[in-house]
Amino acid sequence: MMGLATLGAGLFLLAPNVNAAKGDFGVDWAVYQGANGKFGYAKDKFAISQIGGTTNGWSMYDQWTYPSQVQYTIAQGKRAHTYIWWQNVTTNAQADRVLDYFLPKIQTPKGSIVALDIESGYQNTNAIAHALQRIKSAGYTPVVYGYKNYLTNNTDLHYLAKQAQLWLAEYPNYNVTPTPNYNFFPSFENIGIFQFTSTYIAGGLDGDIDLTGITDNGYKKGEADNPKTQTPAVKAGIVADSTSKSDIKAGYTVKINFSAKNYATGQAIPSFVKGQPHEVLQVSGDKVLLADIMSWVKKSDIEILATNKASGNVELKRQTKDKWTDDLGVTWTKEKATFRITKGPLHLRWGASPRSSVISVLGNGSEIKYDAYAKTNGFTYVRQPRSNGQYGYIAVRDSQRNAYGTFK
The missing domain is CATH 2.30.30.40 (SH3 Domains)
Incomplete structure (x- = not known):
């Protein structure tokens, strides 16, 4: 998210009761993760992308990366969700204006999470509760995101926790943290998601864990990567996810899997090129040549993100000399x-x-x-x-x- 958690605040020494079936890891993205988004590890099962937001309750901004991030999440067989930046929304009229703008633009499936990112500015508990009800009435799962100290100081969080599940953030430092440190769990009622770090990997990335199974919402039971409803971004993701690797053509966008070890020519694959989007330049048998790294990779070591450069409003632009x-x-x-x-x-x-x-x-x-x-x-x-x-x-x-x- 755009803010930083208050380090060391709200310490709680007991881990929440996390069932193994509900302990899925995931990430959340803003514009900084680019058109394709960025997963941390092969274990990640969901992504929550910023659609945009407001800083005054009247004017809105869009994140151009949102539709393609949703598409690429679905293309990788993972669950896509949505959040809205929510700052200085202090009346129901402002809340209605924001949601009138964003609800028709949501690209994740019906039932999926639509979270309000409440971490800055003036807040009004009644306006937030009104917004949560509108999100629910529109067919989505409302969620309140933020840092416990800020939310308890600026809202009636106990009341909001009765209206929707919470997604709370707390972390002790900025060291790379691939798993939660429950000594810093922000104890409160009805927490559905715990954001346990902003440095899930080197370079920075928010890491989250689902405590209740809430990130399954919007996806068919037993088929976690199968959305209940389809939007243009979801459809593009499904096309990519269902396309056989034997059908890969030049112009497709792919990623190198985290599990891949060597290029087709035998050299070790650097970690920083894994999980990133690469355009296919050429196809030769069971190998593909990737444009930006100019390396041959086995088809078995890649995953299709988009069947052409324009899918889901994604356009990867080639590097020129200067x-x-x-x-x-x-x-x-x-x-x-x-x-x-x-x-x-x-x-x-x-x-x-x-x-x-x-x-x-x-x-x-x-x-x-x-x-x-x-x-x-x-x-x-x-x-x-x-x-x-x-x-x-x-x-x-x-x-x-x-x-x-x-x-x-």
Whole structure:
């Protein structure tokens, strides 16, 4: 989510009663996870994607990544759900305006979760309860998301917990955490989902566990990846999920499975290319050539995400020599140089956004070697290659192009 959990707050030393059949792991996504989303591990069974939201109860914003994230979740045989950013909605009229806008746009199946992300701004318990009832009346499963301290300080959470299941977040630190630490469980009634980390994997990703089986809602019993109803995104995902690997063609979008070990040529597959979308350039027998990594992979080691580049509003754009567009729609220009900070401190982040997780805080005199720059989110960012194959990003100019340092 966009906020950060209050570290160490609300400690509770007893683990909740989690039945094995209900203990599915999953993730939640915003625009930062791109058009395809990003799973952490092969064990993940669900994803909850942000459709958009409001910061004032009257104007709305959409996340362009939402339809394709739903599609790609279904394409991988996993369960897709939805959440709405909910800030400064203090009247029923505002709640109605927000839901009048978003309910017709929901791409997950009827019965699936539609959560209100309540973690910032002014709140009104009655308006939230009104919204939960509207979500339920529309045929979805209402859920309240947030951090226990914020929710108890800004709402009557006991009352809301009687209206809908809760999805609460709490984590002790930002170390990579693939399983829950129940010493930091935010004890409360009617918790359906526990978000136990924002660093499920290196680089950042929210990790969740289903405590009650609520993420099965919207999917046929005994067929967890079979939606009860279909939307355009769900249909596109089902087409991809049901397409045989023997029918893969150039132009399809695929991912390399987490379990894959070696390319078809024998070299080990780096972990950072697994689970990511790759366009198929060529097909040869039981192998495919993937465009961005220019490597041959066995069909048995991949999964189809989309049967063509345009499915579910996804369009993967090829990299050119000096300029390319990433899967967040940001256009980057190649430039190898060094940036030296003179107007610090500045935040080095995992993404090119002021809301992305911070890697480190750098003071004056610090130098960043970068390989590309882009104008996005009101700033000019540069991209720093890192030793683990990932990237760091830092704002080097403001919206008026005033630099925070020097270049060489």
